[in-house]
Every structure is written in C-alpha cells, then in structure tokens.
Amino acid sequence: MEFERPLEELEQKLASLKRVDVSEQPELAAEIGELEAEIGRLHQTLYTALTPWERVQISRHPERPKTDDYIEALFTDVIELHGDRLFRDDEAMFAGLATLDGRRVAVLGHRKGKNTNENIRRNFGSPHPEGFRKAERLMHLADRFGLPIVSFLDTAGAYPGIEAEDRGQALAIAECLAALSQVRVPVVVVGIGEGGSGGALAIGFGDRLIMLENAYYSVISPEMCATILHKDARRASETSACLQLTAQDLLRLGLADEVVCEPLGGAHRDPAATFASVRGAIGRTLGELSPIAPDALVEARYSRLRAIGAYAGE
Amino acid sequence: MPISDWFKAREQRRYTTPTAVPTADVPDGVWVRCEGCKRTLYMGDLERSEMVCPSCGKHHDITAPERLAMLLDEGSFVEADAGMRSTDPLDFTSGKAYVDQIAAAEERTGLNEGFISGTAAIGGHAVVVGAMDFRFIGASMGSVVGEKITRAFERALQLRTPLVLVTASGGARMQEGMLSLMQMAKTSAAAARLAEARVPYIAILTNPTMGGVTASFATLADVLIAEPGALIGFAGPRVVEQTIRKTLPKGFQSAEALLANGMIDMVVDRRELAATVGSLLAYLGSGDE
Numbered sequence: 001m002e003f004e005r006p007l008e009e010l011e012q013k014l015a016s017l018k019r020v021d022v023s024e025q026p027e028l029a030a031e032i033g034e035l036e037a038e039i040g041r042l043h044q045t046l047y048t049a050l051t052p053w054e055r056v057q058i059s060r061h062p063e064r065p066k067t068d069d070y071i072e073a074l075f076t077d078v079i080e081l082h083g084d085r086l087f088r089d090d091e092a093m094f095a096g097l098a099t100l101d102g103r104r105v106a107v108l109g110h111r112k113g114k115n116t117n118e119n120i121r122r123n124f125g126s127p128h129p130e131g132f133r134k135a136e137r138l139m140h141l142a143d144r145f146g147l148p149i150v151s152f153l154d155t156a157g158a159y160p161g162i163e164a165e166d167r168g169q170a171l172a173i174a175e176c177l178a179a180l181s182q183v184r185v186p187v188v189v190v191g192i193g194e195g196g197s198g199g200a201l202a203i204g205f206g207d208r209l210i211m212l213e214n215a216y217y218s219v220i221s222p223e224m225c226a227t228i229l230h231k232d233a234r235r236a237s238e239t240s241a242c243l244q245l246t247a248q249d250l251l252r253l254g255l256a257d258e259v260v261c262e263p264l265g266g267a268h269r270d271p272a273a274t275f276a277s278v279r280g281a282i283g284r285t286l287g288e289l290s291p292i293a294p295d296a297l298v299e300a301r302y303s304r305l306r307a308i309g310a311y312a313g314e
Numbered sequence: 315m316p317i318s319d320w321f322k323a324r325e326q327r328r329y330t331t332p333t334a335v336p337t338a339d340v341p342d343g344v345w346v347r348c349e350g351c352k353r354t355l356y357m358g359d360l361e362r363s364e365m366v367c368p369s370c371g372k373h374h375d376i377t378a379p380e381r382l383a384m385l386l387d388e389g390s391f392v393e394a395d396a397g398m399r400s401t402d403p404l405d406f407t408s409g410k411a412y413v414d415q416i417a418a419a420e421e422r423t424g425l426n427e428g429f430i431s432g433t434a435a436i437g438g439h440a441v442v443v444g445a446m447d448f449r450f451i452g453a454s455m456g457s458v459v460g461e462k463i464t465r466a467f468e469r470a471l472q473l474r475t476p477l478v479l480v481t482a483s484g485g486a487r488m489q490e491g492m493l494s495l496m497q498m499a500k501t502s503a504a505a506a507r508l509a510e511a512r513v514p515y516i517a518i519l520t521n522p523t524m525g526g527v528t529a530s531f532a533t534l535a536d537v538l539i540a541e542p543g544a545l546i547g548f549a550g551p552r553v554v555e556q557t558i559r560k561t562l563p564k565g566f567q568s569a570e571a572l573l574a575n576g577m578i579d580m581v582v583d584r585r586e587l588a589a590t591v592g593s594l595l596a597y598l599g600s601g602d603e
C-alpha cells in the first residue's frame with residue numbers, strides 16, 4: 001500500500017543487511033540494530049494514526065482475511081447452501097449453516113476471491129440480484145428454524161451491470177432489507193473489510209454491528225464521491241474523511257456497537273489473532289441476544305433503525 | 315401550504331423542463347419546446363394535459379406540489395411533518411458545503427425538503443400520500459426524507475389507510491454518509507410492517523427513481539406503477555456504462571423495459587394515474603374492511 005512504502009524500503013534494506021555474514025563485518029550488527037529500532041518506531045507512527053483513506057486501503061488489502069477465512073477459522077460443521085431457486089447460484093454471496101462454539105447459526109457473507117480465477121467467478125465480491133435473493137432465502141430459512149444470523153460484510157458494492165439491472169438489482173436488495181427487518185432471530189453483522197453501500201446494507205444491519213478496526217462502511221465509495229463532487233477520483237482521501245466511514249466514526253455515530261482491534265498494520269499481519277478477537281466478539285454478542293424473546297428482538301431492531309437520522313423541526 | 319397557493323407559486327417556477335421559446339411580444343414561458351418531439355407548444359395546453367405533450371406523449375418532469383395537485387381530489391390534502399428540515403450532521407464540506415446546498419434548494423423550491431406528505435383522497439378513497447421533489451438536491455434520501463417517509467408508513471399503519479407514494483430520487487444523500495444509507499433500512503422496515511398489517515401500498519415510480527430509493531421502500535409496494543419513459547434502476551446509467559465499457563441498449567432502465575422484465579405491474583399515462591390508483595384502491599381497499 002502506498003502509505004507503507006517508507007516502511008517497505010527499510011524492511012528491504014534490513015533483509016539485505018541480514019543476508020551478509022555478520023561475523024565477517026561486525027560493524028553491521030550495530031547498523032542492523034538501529035534499523036530494527038527505526039522500523040519499530042515507523043510501525044508505531046504509521047499504524048497508530050491511520051487516516052480514513054489509509055484504513056480504506058487496508059480494508060481492501062489482497063491478503064486481508066476474507067469471509068471464507070472467517071468461516072473456516074471460526075465455525076465447525078459448515079454446510080453451504082446454494083442458489084436463489086430462480087436463476088443461478090451467485091458465488092459472490094456465501095449462504096450456509098454453521099456452528100460457532102456449539103451454537104448453531106445461519107451464515108451470510110460477501111465473498112471475495114483469493115486469486116484471479118476465484119475473483120472472476122465471484123465477481124470480486126460484488127453480487128448480482130441472485131446473490132441477494134439467495135441471502136434472502138437464507139434469512140427466511142433462519143427465521144423459520146430459529147437460527148441466529150451472522151453476516152460478514154466485504155463488498156465494494158452490488159454489481160452495476162446490464163444483466164444485474166435487468167434482473168432487478170434494486171428490488172432484490174429491497175426484499176433483503178424488508179426480510180432482515182422482520183426475522184425473529186438475532187442478527188449479528190460483522191464488517192470485516194469493505195462495506196460498500198446498498199450491496200453491503202442488504203445483509204448489513206441487524207441487532208448488533210461489530211466493525212473491525214480497519215473495516216469501512218459507506219453510503220458511497222470515496223472514489224465515486226470524489227468523482228461526483230470534484231470530477232477527480234484522486235480526491236478520495238478527502239472524501240473518505242468527510243463521509244465518516246471508519247469503524248470509529250460508526251461507533252461515534254451510534255451505528256456500530258463494537259470495534260474489534262486489529263493487529264498493528266492490519267488483520268492480514270496476524271490472521272489468527274484477528275480470528276480469535278472476532279470469534280470472541282460474535283460469541284459474546286450472540287450470548288447477549290439469545291435470551292431476548294423474538295417479539296422484543298424485532299421491536300428493538302425497529303426502534304434501533306427508527307432512531308437513526310438527524311433533523312430539525314417536527 | 316394549501317394546494318391553491320402552490321398553484322400560484324408555480325408561476326414563479328424556473329423548473330420548466332420544456333424549454334422556453336422567447337418571442338418578441340409575449341412573456342417568457344408562454345411558448346415552450348417539447349423535449350420529446352421538439353414541437354413548440356402553448357404552455358397553457360401543456361399544463362392542461364398535466365405536462366404531458368399532447369402531440370408525442372412525452373412526460374415532462376413535474377414538482378411534488380404539482381404532482382399532488384394532479385393526483386389528489388381537490389382540496390383534500392392536509393400536509394404532515396411540514397416543519398422538518400435537514401441539518402448537517404457530518405459537517406460535510408467537500409465540494410459545495412452541504413449547508414449551502416440545503417439553503418439554495420430551499421430558496422429555489424420554496425420547500426423544506428425533497429418530500430411532501432400528508433393525508434388526502436384519490437377518487438374518493440382516503441389515502442396517506444407522499445411525493446418526492448427532484449429539484450431538492452435530487453430528492454436524495456437523507457435523514458429528513460427518510461424520516462418523513464417512515465412516518466408516512468407509520469401513519470398509514472396507524473390509520474389503517476392505504477399509502478400512495480410517488481418517487482423521484484437520485485438515491486442516497488452522500489452528504490449524510492451512513493445516516494443516509496441507513497434510511498434505506500429504516501424505510502424498508504416500516505414498509506415491511508405495513509405489509510404485515512395488510513394495509514395496501516401503491517408506489518408510483520417517476521423519472522428518475524434510482525439507487526437507494528429504488529433499492530428500498532419504493533419497490534416494496536403491493537402494486538408498482540411507473541410513468542412512461544421514466545428512468546428506474548439501481549446503478550446510474552453512466553456508472554453501468556463505465557463499469558462494462560459498452561454502450562447501453564436503447565431503453566435500458568426505462569419503465570417499459572422494467573415492465574417487459576417483469577419488475578413492475580404497469581406503465582400508466584400521467585393523465586390516467588388518478589383514475590388507475592382509484593380503481594386499484596377499490597380492489598385493495600384496506601385489508602380489514
């Protein structure tokens with residue numbers, strides 16, 4: 001990532017120094033020590049005061065853990081369910097049943113790929129209407145059989161294509177929103193990477209919203225916002241600050257309930273530690289929500305939505 | 315403001331989508347050029363046909379007050395939530411400052427926000443009604459528009475009176491960030507409650523209805539009507555074009571295309587709209603009657 005370049009340069013220098021036999025050039029040992037200290041300091045300054053735009057870049061890091069990784073690391077007895085029963089199976093959306101520390105749940109998640117092939121099949125995590133209709137099908141199934149829903153957000157947005165529009169992208173998202181508002185089971189949403197607009201929201205609200213420290217959730221991509229306002233996508237750094245899209249912003253706005261800390265530099269630097277934190281957060285949240293009666297749960301979810309917005313006058 | 319005043323206010327409007335044709339001896343705006351067939355029309359004739367070109371049928375965009383005047387039984391409208399105004403919760407300053415945009419839109423339209431709602435009657439049927447006004451920052455759904463729409467759903471539920479909403483919107487209001495996006499969930503949740511209570515909801519999608527509005531309450535209606543030629547979709551045509559790098563097919567995202575694709579119930583001429591809604595209400599009534 002752009003802002004990590006100074007750090008990378010030092011790390012490369014360190015690696016090349018380490019290839020030299022220190023016993024032949026003892027003066028190098030001191031230089032290596034200094035370099036290591038400097039890298040440590042740079043690490044701190046770089047990652048403890050991240051700008052919103054830097055966090056957006058981390059959220060998109062190719063090595064960042066994805067929905068598949070969380071499912072594999074956190075759950076057991078995973079059964080994936082396919083298809084929308086109408087058109088086809090959309091690989092950009094995961095839907096399935098799984099067990100988290102003995103608790104049976106339904107799982108949804110946007111699905112980015114690990115490599116180019118996977119990404120082409122999964123459309124880089126941007127669902128078509130059939131992806132949302134599969135998700136909606138799982139919401140109803142979870143509702144019927146009393147399974148709490150755990151939903152992982154990681155999408156740049158719903159796919160803006162001709163076929164997606166022709167098959168009713170907007171209608172598919174709207175149906176998800178209606179279904180999610182009414183399911184009589186706990187809904188826990190976890191923002192793990194990108195939270196791009198309506199495509200994220202379709203599986204992206206519920207009883208609790210947990211955000212990873214470097215995940216974002218936004219009404220519009222910072223680039224698109226910059227293009228509209230300034231006809232210049234390069235001003236995304238400015239608009240990402242204005243949009244208040246970081247986990248910390250959402251917590252302050254009262255939209256997120258918890259921010260899960262990531263390892264220094266981002267989740268990809270230590271996936272195992274990230275999985276442990278996220279597992280803890282989801283487990284705790286499901287524990288809080290599970291004693292609540294279904295009626296009260298749906299009512300509280302509505303009140304929660306009802307409270308969102310700022311205005312003057314009556 | 316009563317509808318009769320809106321009619322007076324209409325004379326000052328600068329929102330004539332047909333182009334004014336200046337002539338030497340008559341005031342501006344008396345003769346206009348149809349955006350469809352390019353014919354020169356007498357403004358009075360165009361107004362009498364509800365801003366639909368008598369010659370080619372082109373539906374020119376209209377304001378929310380005009381819409382309500384055309385759709386509702388005369389004198390039946392009582393406005394609700396009229397005093398609500400937008401604030402600038404994110405202190406959004408990138409581009410033109412949001413507060414200035416709000417002020418300019420208020421000045422230009424004489425409205426407090428991009429959605430007007432209340433109670434009224436259509437063809438003798440009591441309704442809760444609302445219409446969006448695209449002139450007000452594209453009638454984008456910020457906190458106020460989202461809240462007023464949610465209240466309209468709740469009012470319909472409370473009164474067990476059918477809801478009729480007329481949409482026209484660019485989608486979410488990015489200057490309100492996530493507070494705007496969440497209005498999609500809020501309005502959809504309110505729509506789901508009304509559906510659950512079996513109170514009818516008819517949506518009239520007009521040009522243009524896009525983004526977060528199409529992808530939430532607008533398309534959750536029992537009956538979806540669109541006006542001829544209206545642009546209706548999720549992603550804007552330019553975004554789609556840039557994504558796929560191909561020219562879009564003719565009529566893409568038009569009301570007629572949505573009808574052919576099975577996404578809406580009918581395309582109805584503006585001049586038949588009130589009668590159509592009235593007939594639908596006679597069938598759907600209020601679920602418990």
Ligand SMILES: [Zn+2]
Nearest residue numbers: 348351367370
């Ligand atoms: Zn014409």
